Amino acid sequence: MDLETVIGNGCARDWETVDANDVEPVRVAVIGLGWFTKGRVLPALEASKRCSPAVLVSGSGEKAQQIVETTDGAIHGITYDQFHDGVVADAYDAVYIVTPNALHMEYVETAVEYGKHVLCEKPMERSSKRARELESICASAGIKLMIAYRMHTEPAVRRARELIEAGYIGTPMTVDGEMSQRLLDRIDPNPDQWRLDEWLAGGGALFDIGIYPLNTARFLLGTDPIAVTGTTSSTHDAFADVDETVSFALRFPDGVTARCYASHNARQSSSITVTGTEGRIRIEPAFFQDQRRTLHVSRGDGRACIELEPVDQMLEEFDYFADRIRSDAPIYPDGDHGRIDMEIMESIYEGAADDRWISLE
Amino acid sequence: MDLETVIGNGCARDWETVDANDVEPVRVAVIGLGWFTKGRVLPALEASKRCSPAVLVSGSGEKAQQIVETTDGAIHGITYDQFHDGVVADAYDAVYIVTPNALHMEYVETAVEYGKHVLCEKPMERSSKRARELESICASAGIKLMIAYRMHTEPAVRRARELIEAGYIGTPMTVDGEMSQRLLDRIDPNPDQWRLDEWLAGGGALFDIGIYPLNTARFLLGTDPIAVTGTTSSTHDAFADVDETVSFALRFPDGVTARCYASHNARQSSSITVTGTEGRIRIEPAFFQDQRRTLHVSRGDGRACIELEPVDQMLEEFDYFADRIRSDAPIYPDGDHGRIDMEIMESIYEGAADDRWISLE
Numbered sequence: 246m247d248l249e250t251v252i253g254n255g256c257a258r259d260w261e262t263v264d265a266n267d268v269e270p271v272r273v274a275v276i277g278l279g280w281f282t283k284g285r286v287l288p289a290l291e292a293s294k295r296c297s298p299a300v301l302v303s304g305s306g307e308k309a310q311q312i313v314e315t316t317d318g319a320i321h322g323i324t325y326d327q328f329h330d331g332v333v334a335d336a337y338d339a340v341y342i343v344t345p346n347a348l349h350m351e352y353v354e355t356a357v358e359y360g361k362h363v364l365c366e367k368p369m370e371r372s373s374k375r376a377r378e379l380e381s382i383c384a385s386a387g388i389k390l391m392i393a394y395r396m397h398t399e400p401a402v403r404r405a406r407e408l409i410e411a412g413y414i415g416t417p418m419t420v421d422g423e424m425s426q427r428l429l430d431r432i433d434p435n436p437d438q439w440r441l442d443e444w445l446a447g448g449g450a451l452f453d454i455g456i457y458p459l460n461t462a463r464f465l466l467g468t469d470p471i472a473v474t475g476t477t478s479s480t481h482d483a484f485a486d487v488d489e490t491v492s493f494a495l496r497f498p499d500g501v502t503a504r505c506y507a508s509h510n511a512r513q514s515s516s517i518t519v520t521g522t523e524g525r526i527r528i529e530p531a532f533f534q535d536q537r538r539t540l541h542v543s544r545g546d547g548r549a550c551i552e553l554e555p556v557d558q559m560l561e562e563f564d565y566f567a568d569r570i571r572s573d574a575p576i577y578p579d580g581d582h583g584r585i586d587m588e589i590m591e592s593i594y595e596g597a598a599d600d601r602w603i604s605l606e
Numbered sequence: 607m608d609l610e611t612v613i614g615n616g617c618a619r620d621w622e623t624v625d626a627n628d629v630e631p632v633r634v635a636v637i638g639l640g641w642f643t644k645g646r647v648l649p650a651l652e653a654s655k656r657c658s659p660a661v662l663v664s665g666s667g668e669k670a671q672q673i674v675e676t677t678d679g680a681i682h683g684i685t686y687d688q689f690h691d692g693v694v695a696d697a698y699d700a701v702y703i704v705t706p707n708a709l710h711m712e713y714v715e716t717a718v719e720y721g722k723h724v725l726c727e728k729p730m731e732r733s734s735k736r737a738r739e740l741e742s743i744c745a746s747a748g749i750k751l752m753i754a755y756r757m758h759t760e761p762a763v764r765r766a767r768e769l770i771e772a773g774y775i776g777t778p779m780t781v782d783g784e785m786s787q788r789l790l791d792r793i794d795p796n797p798d799q800w801r802l803d804e805w806l807a808g809g810g811a812l813f814d815i816g817i818y819p820l821n822t823a824r825f826l827l828g829t830d831p832i833a834v835t836g837t838t839s840s841t842h843d844a845f846a847d848v849d850e851t852v853s854f855a856l857r858f859p860d861g862v863t864a865r866c867y868a869s870h871n872a873r874q875s876s877s878i879t880v881t882g883t884e885g886r887i888r889i890e891p892a893f894f895q896d897q898r899r900t901l902h903v904s905r906g907d908g909r910a911c912i913e914l915e916p917v918d919q920m921l922e923e924f925d926y927f928a929d930r931i932r933s934d935a936p937i938y939p940d941g942d943h944g945r946i947d948m949e950i951m952e953s954i955y956e957g958a959a960d961d962r963w964i965s966l967e
Contacts (some may be wrong), residue, residue, distance in 0.1 A: 418869055418872040423780075425779075474835060476863050478861030478863075492865060494855045500837075500839030500840075500841060504865035506881075512904070514881060514886060520869075520873060522871055524873050525875060543875075600965075604961075
């Protein structure tokens with residue numbers, strides 16, 4: 246493959262199908278105004294030429310209104326109840342759902358009722374059963390559904406995938422991926438923390454961060470696992486109901502394997518490595534935001550570190566979503582793609598509980 | 607821990623218990639004169655002040671004699687049959703067994719018969735059953751038995767273990783280890799290649815190279831796994847009877863896990879990483895010889911690469927063995943230690959075949 250594609254042009258948006266100047270921006274209703282929305286989502290939507298943060302939806306109308314006043318392009322601040330009632334439904338074209346996992350469904354149902362396209366955070370819902378329902382509701386109504394895998398539009402990941410597809414590492418043999426952080430150093434382990442609530446989250450470290458190496462392995466290999474197993478553990482009381490740590494193993498077709506790890510109680514780190522018969526590509530750091538990505542590439546006797554300019558991952562993701570809303574091009578991380586992760590993760594838990602491999606075939 | 611211990615004094619032999627000048631060198635009979643012996647073992651024994659390559663044993667007495675003539679300190683070249691018959695038994699104090707795995711037993715039996723101490727290559731034998739017999743034979747006769755894990759005297763590994771024991775990475779959480787090479791690029795896949803023969807080798811990539819990340823994980827954590835599983839696969843006909851590739855997962859006490867990989871058909875690479883609650887230590891490259899070891903250490907916001915001068919790993923290993931022969935200090939990689947690896951590896955195969963986790967408790 247052409248070196249320029251990787252180095253000289255590394256952050257090019259090879260996924261764009263329509264010119265941003267030829268189409269109307271997609272007006273987004275942002276559902277859920279937590280720290281992630283305020284710190285990551287709204288700045289990206291403010292910077293976007295393809296979307297705008299037209300409507301902000303929160304439990305408190307007052308809070309929503311306050312944030313509207315400091316957000317470029319935001320027009321309406323409404324409550325969840327008002328959203329369900331269709332208030333200002335003409336003011337947005339699509340919704341971005343960034344609530345606790347188990348609440349995704351209800352906002353999708355309302356979005357579908359008003360004919361709005363959906364960008365839904367991952368994991369898709371609290372269970373594969375609900376993910377399947379969610380997918381079905383959108384499909385029946387002709388609503389476009391994208392699951393918010395920001396790695397799919399991260400240039401380092403896309404360049405890695407291109408190199409792999411071009412045969413740079415030979416035949417892919419194995420993937421090693423990990424993501425960990427000290428969650429309790431960052432959040433207060435109070436009962437309102439939905440990530441620690443099994444009913445609201447559906448799972449712990451696996452659902453919250455293990456999904457990054459899992460999904461990125463699927464994305465880089467372009468295929469899905471056929472069997473999985475794992476190990477879960479918790480040391481802190483806050484993780485009584487969900488896994489604090491998970492280690493999991495995946496079998497893909499043709500003898501390809503993956504080994505992954507995620508922990509809310511290990512030093513912050515993230516990487517993903519694909520080793521093939523001829524070479525290796527490692528992305529480190531891989532999954533946390535605001536980090537400069539480096540592709541560590543080796544083949545034969547050669548080694549190279551390719552540093553890519555950082556991008557605003559949320560901006561890339563929103564613009565990809567808006568591009569797909571304004572064109573007929575397929576959405577890669579669609580409902581089917583997101584539901585498969587749910588099935589895999591449930592099987593990892595099942596395998597961990599039963600001390601066996603779970604077939605996904 | 608004192609930084610000087612790691613950096614300024616990184617290659618110090620902290621395992622020495624007797625001064626080489628105070629004791630007689632250990633005269634070694636080297637059993638098996640393949641490429642590894644000629645390229646790695648004899649140069650180390652020639653350089654050693656603690657051992658000498660007194661007797662060389664091979665299938666061909668003529669070949670053995672030829673190599674004696676070009677090896678400093680070598681005195682006798684004899685055949686395997688002559689060895690069993692006790693020829694020149696007075697000329698050596700210990701044996702180093704570097705034959706195919708399934709033949710270790712017969713040379714140990716003879717060594718014990720003549721009261722010689724034993725350094726036996728890993729894996730210890732072709733099965734845990736035979737490893738247990740081998741261990742028992744030596745113990746009953748009061749013979750010292752060491753299994754040749756060269757990572758135990760590799761300074762990079764020892765410094766990593768010290769840092770872990772000193773709490774540098776907090777509580778260890780997980781280990782990721784891998785070793786791979788393109789074996790068929792290096793050897794001729796003919797029927798005489800014992801590594802491809804299930805009866806002679808006992809196993810494939812797991813026994814031959816997977817034992818490196820497995821055993822080094824045990825050494826760095828200072829504990830043994832309580833359950834294991836894995837996946838094996840082969841693509842090339844040469845690996846019809848043994849695994850070409852293995853991916854395995856281990857559960858240690860207290861929720862600690864390890865994920866390991868070994869392949870005879872992936873690009874040469876080797877590393878081992880221990881991640882804890884507070885930091886991480888990665889050794890890369892880790893397991894192949896003639897490479898400069900780098901400790902990649904991170905903790906808090908800090909990162910460092912500590913490059914250690916390369917050592918002759920076989921020289922370190924032989925000198926450790928000789929030190930233990932000439933003192934009463936215990937041998938860390940003893941028969942018990944080696945047999946446990948055999949049991950773990952058999953359980954990995956069993957888990958891979960049965961799609962389940964195998965308990966080792």
